[in-house]
Amino acid sequence: MDQQGARQSGWSWWYLLFVIQFIASLWVGTYNRADPTWIGIPFFYWYQMLWIILGGVLTAIVYFATDA
Amino acid sequence: MQEVNWTALIIFILLFLFITILGFVAAHWRKGDLDQLHEWGLAGRRFGTFITWFLIGGDLYTAYTFVAVPALAFGAGAIAFFAVPYTIMIYPILFLAFPRLWYVCHKHRYITAADFVHGRFGNRWLALAVAVTGIVATLPYIALQLVGLQVVIGGMGVVGNGYAGDVPLIIAFIILAAFTYTSGLRAPASIAVVKDLLIYTTAFAVVIAVPIQLGGFANVFAKVPPAKLLLAVPGANTTGAYGVYATLALGSALALFLYPHSITGILSASSGHVIRRNAALLPGYSFMLGLLALVGFFAIATGVGGLPEFASGFKRFGNSFAVPALFLHTFPSWFVGVAFAAVGIGALVPAAIMSIASANLYTRNIHREFFNKNPTDKQESQMAKWVSLIVKLGALVFIIFVPTQYAIYLQLLGGIWIIQTVPSVMLGVYTRWFHPWALFIGWLVGIVMGTWMFIAAKLAPNYPLVIAGHGFPGYSALYTVILNLAVTIVLSALFNLFTKSRADQTVAADYRP
Numbered sequence: 001m002d003q004q005g006a007r008q009s010g011w012s013w014w015y016l017l018f019v020i021q022f023i024a025s026l027w028v029g030t031y032n033r034a035d036p037t038w039i040g041i042p043f044f045y046w047y048q049m050l051w052i053i054l055g056g057v058l059t060a061i062v063y064f065a066t067d068a
Numbered sequence: 069m070q071e072v073n074w075t076a077l078i079i080f081i082l083l084f085l086f087i088t089i090l091g092f093v094a095a096h097w098r099k100g101d102l103d104q105l106h107e108w109g110l111a112g113r114r115f116g117t118f119i120t121w122f123l124i125g126g127d128l129y130t131a132y133t134f135v136a137v138p139a140l141a142f143g144a145g146a147i148a149f150f151a152v153p154y155t156i157m158i159y160p161i162l163f164l165a166f167p168r169l170w171y172v173c174h175k176h177r178y179i180t181a182a183d184f185v186h187g188r189f190g191n192r193w194l195a196l197a198v199a200v201t202g203i204v205a206t207l208p209y210i211a212l213q214l215v216g217l218q219v220v221i222g223g224m225g226v227v228g229n230g231y232a233g234d235v236p237l238i239i240a241f242i243i244l245a246a247f248t249y250t251s252g253l254r255a256p257a258s259i260a261v262v263k264d265l266l267i268y269t270t271a272f273a274v275v276i277a278v279p280i281q282l283g284g285f286a287n288v289f290a291k292v293p294p295a296k297l298l299l300a301v302p303g304a305n306t307t308g309a310y311g312v313y314a315t316l317a318l319g320s321a322l323a324l325f326l327y328p329h330s331i332t333g334i335l336s337a338s339s340g341h342v343i344r345r346n347a348a349l350l351p352g353y354s355f356m357l358g359l360l361a362l363v364g365f366f367a368i369a370t371g372v373g374g375l376p377e378f379a380s381g382f383k384r385f386g387n388s389f390a391v392p393a394l395f396l397h398t399f400p401s402w403f404v405g406v407a408f409a410a411v412g413i414g415a416l417v418p419a420a421i422m423s424i425a426s427a428n429l430y431t432r433n434i435h436r437e438f439f440n441k442n443p444t445d446k447q448e449s450q451m452a453k454w455v456s457l458i459v460k461l462g463a464l465v466f467i468i469f470v471p472t473q474y475a476i477y478l479q480l481l482g483g484i485w486i487i488q489t490v491p492s493v494m495l496g497v498y499t500r501w502f503h504p505w506a507l508f509i510g511w512l513v514g515i516v517m518g519t520w521m522f523i524a525a526k527l528a529p530n531y532p533l534v535i536a537g538h539g540f541p542g543y544s545a546l547y548t549v550i551l552n553l554a555v556t557i558v559l560s561a562l563f564n565l566f567t568k569s570r571a572d573q574t575v576a577a578d579y580r581p
Contacts, residue, residue, distance in 0.1 A: 010168070010580060018160035025153035025317060028310035032146075032299045040279075040286030041362075044298055048152040049358045055156045056351035059163055063348050067341075 014065040021055040072225040073396070079405025080224065080412065084243070087262055087413050091247030091255040098254070103446040106179055108252035108453065109428040110336045113174065117342050117349070119257055123421075124333040124346060125353040126260030128324065131216030131415035132209075134267070134360055135388050141364025142373070142390040145296025147309065149361055150316045155354035157321035161494075163347035166325055167340030168497040168579040174335075175578045180425075181331050181493045182433035188496050190571030191504035192437055197511050198489050199433035202328040203426045203459075205482030209327070210426075210463035211475040213419040214241070218467070219385050220408040223392030227384075234468050240412065241464050248420045248460070249453050253336055256420040263417050266410035268356060270395075273407075275359045278366040278398055291369040306539030312530050315542030323487040323545060326494065328425035329418060340581060360391075367394040419460065427455035480529045481522055484545040488514035491549075491556045497579060500572050506559035514552030518544050 024030075025048075034042040098114055100107035115123060133151075140148035169184065178184045181202065186195035214237060221236045247255040279285050289297065302308025324330060337343050372378055372393040381389040395407045431452040436443060443451070466475060492507045521531040521544035533540040533547060 015164065018164070021156055021160065025156045026314045028299065028313050032301070032310065034298060037286070037289075040284050040289060042289055042297060044146060045149065045358075045362065048149060048156075049355065051156050052152065052351050052354045052358060055159060055354075056348055059159050059351070060348040062163065063344055067344075 012062075012066045014062045017058050017062055021051065021058055024051050024054075073401055073404065075401035076405035076408060077224045077226065079402055080220075080409045083262075083266070083406070083409035083413065084240070087259045087416070088243050088247065090258050090262065091243070092250055094247070094254040094258040095251035097258060102252055103449050105428065105431065105445070105449045105452055106177065108449045109424050109431075110179055110332065111253040111257060113336055114338050115257060115336050115342070116338050117345050119261075120333070120337045120342050120346050121349050122260040122264050123257045123336065124330070125350060126256065126263050126414070126417040127329055127333045127421050128350075128418075129267075129353045129357055129414075130209075130213055130418040131411045132212040132418075133357065134411055134414060135216045135219055135391055136212075137357065137361050138364035138367065138391045139387040139389075141361050142367045143364075143387040145292070146299050147313060147316075148364060149358075150313050150320075151361055152354065152358045153314070153317040154320045154324075155351070155357055157318060158324050159347040159351060161321060162325055162334075162350075163344055165494050165497055166334050167343045169331070169493070170334060170337060170340045170343055171580060172497065172574050172578045176573060179335065180328065180429050180432050181326065181489065182429060185489075185492045185496060186433070186437075187573040188500060189492065189502070189504040189507065190573070191508070194492060194504045194508045194511075195433055195437070197508060198492060199429045201485050201489055201511075201515070202326075202429050205486040206328050206422045206426050207459065207463060208466075208475045208478035208482055209329075210419050210422045210460065211466045212479050213415040213422070214463060214467045215388070215472055215475065217412050217415040219388050220392055220411045222381060222384060223389070223396060223408060224404075227380075231468065237467070238464065240416070241460065244416045244419055245457055245460050248423060248456055252453075253332065253421065253424055256417045256424075257336070259413060259420075260417045263410065263413040266406060267414055270407040270410045271356045271359050271363075273403065274363055274366070274395070274398065278363075278370065278394070281398065282366075282369055288365055288369040291371075292365050293368075296368070305537060306541065308539070308541065311540055311542045315546045316530070319487060319543035319546035319549070320483065322490055322494075322549065323483050326486050326489050328429055329422040332421055332425040332428065363391060363394060367391065370394060370397055372397050419463070423456040423459045423463075424452075426459045427452040430455045477527050481519065484518035484522060484529065484548065485515055487545040487549045488518065488552050491553055495553075500570075500574075501560060501564070502556055503560040503563035503567065504570070506556045506563050509559055510552040510554075510556030513555050514548045517551055518548035521548065 031044055031047045036043055038046045100112040102108045137148055137151050173184055176187055182195045182199035185198045217240055218237055226236050227233050279288055282288050299309040299313055302310050334343055367390040378393040395404050431448055435451055488511045491510055525531045529543055530541055531544045
């Protein structure tokens with residue numbers, strides 16, 4: 001019944017996972033630095049590239065969790 | 069004077085011929101009656117996950133993006149990377165709001181965002197505001213796609229005196245106009261597949277080849293001036309560059325899917341599921357965009373900006389020439405042809421979708437609403453075909469006769485304008501509580517204040533906002549949409565006291581599978 005209610009309103013608690021990638025992206029002070037580098041790429045650049053992949057993974061998790 | 073690079077030019081022309089044929093043949097693909105607007109303008113809403121991935125990818129990650137983002141990195145450094153958090157945040161937004169828009173539009177046979185707003189809030193003037201905002205924001209965007217094309221054509225040494233230099237651009241334009249007119253959305257959808265394969269090939273080639281030539285990423289970044297490598301740390305009492313970076317990313321992310329060409333791409337999908345699935349798959353393009361932003365640093369590291377053979381290109385196109393110069397410097401001629409064709413075709417795909425989207429808006433929400441209320445299906449699709457031509461011709465004339473910088477200003481303003489449709493479109497799929505006139509006034513306040521901030525900031529998208537002595541320099545689009553929303557909420561609360569009921573064509577069940 002509860003599940004039915006959630007489906008009706010269109011809300012799922014899984015959506016809160018999206019908050020993580022917003023915080024990671026918008027909190028610029030946490031990643032505006034050069035070290036540690038990875039294969040010569042400064043942290044600022046590889047960290048944000050990594051979040052593209054993590055963001056895709058989080059979206060996939062939400063997709064599968066809410067698709068049932 | 070740069071010589072014509074014949075090998076590159078021939079490869080470029082062959083690839084262009086190929087996509088031209090593809091564009092015309094596409095009319096027969098998943099055949100539908102192209103005398104109906106939803107067939108011409110939305111390809112019958114039949115695209116599955118795979119084609120939608122290419123279509124939306126080809127639509128959003130435009131040639132201009134591929135030239136402008138590295139150009140910004142080349143010129144201004146780390147700030148250009150805001151494109152990465154921007155593309156990280158767009159997909160949750162796509163996942164949450166836009167499947168709902170798809171379902172309601174499918175149910176009621178809406179083909180534009182303005183159709184939806186009209187149905188939801190029952191106010192033709194609000195719908196007109198959404199339609200006009202969409203068209204006005206899109207036109208300079210189309211023009212800038214042509215700039216991308218101009219830069220690579222110039223890069224191959226095809227330059228003429230005066231307007232003769234624009235002949236190749238005009239030819240490309242005629243190709244674009246003809247296949248869009250004939251095949252509608254099916255043309256850019258089929259070409260997008262070719263374009264994206266070329267772009268991916270080019271992106272990976274450059275990201276692998278250049279660091280090897282330069283002896284690794286460490287050497288590349290060692291050559292980038294420290295001031296460009298990271299954002300400036302904010303001083304006391306201001307959010308400084310961090311605030312600029314974050315607001316640019318968030319504001320751009322909120323605006324992106326409201327552009328008519330984005331919505332056209334979304335609505336042509338075959339179900340809301342296809343959109344949700346693509347929200348998880350499209351980050352593949354973001355990753356490539358991140359790689360291409362790095363290409364701006366490669367251009368710094370190889371020192372193409374100081375090489376005499378590229379001096380005339382940089383003089384003509386400014387920093388936008390950084391990417392073509394790097395390609396010319398790094399790759400053999402035949403691959404330069406492939407890479408430039410990727411950029412050139414990458415300009416045609418979004419330009420086609422943008423012109424179709426603008427044509428849909430004009431036909432449905434302006435012409436049908438205010439001039440000819442009962443067109444036949446055939447008249448309606450014929451009107452859209454003509455408008456798509458006029459829109460592209462306008463962009464071409466603009467690019468040939470007006471300095472490019474004006475198109476850039478207008479495109480930046482377009483972002484500030486289109487975001488003002490967040491309350492009526494993006495939030496409208498969740499709630500009917502907003503009063504249509506409150507939405508209208510909120511929109512107007514946002515447009516006026518956003519335009520004012522842009523001018524006050526000396527024609528720049530970032531406004532030096534100060535609140536109680538604390539500085540919040542940041543993207544005007546984000547600040548003004550917050551203001552817009554505040555006005556909309558306050559006035560809705562007020563107006564709703566006096567208005568008993570309103571005409572909402574939609575019910576809650578329309579927004580779900």
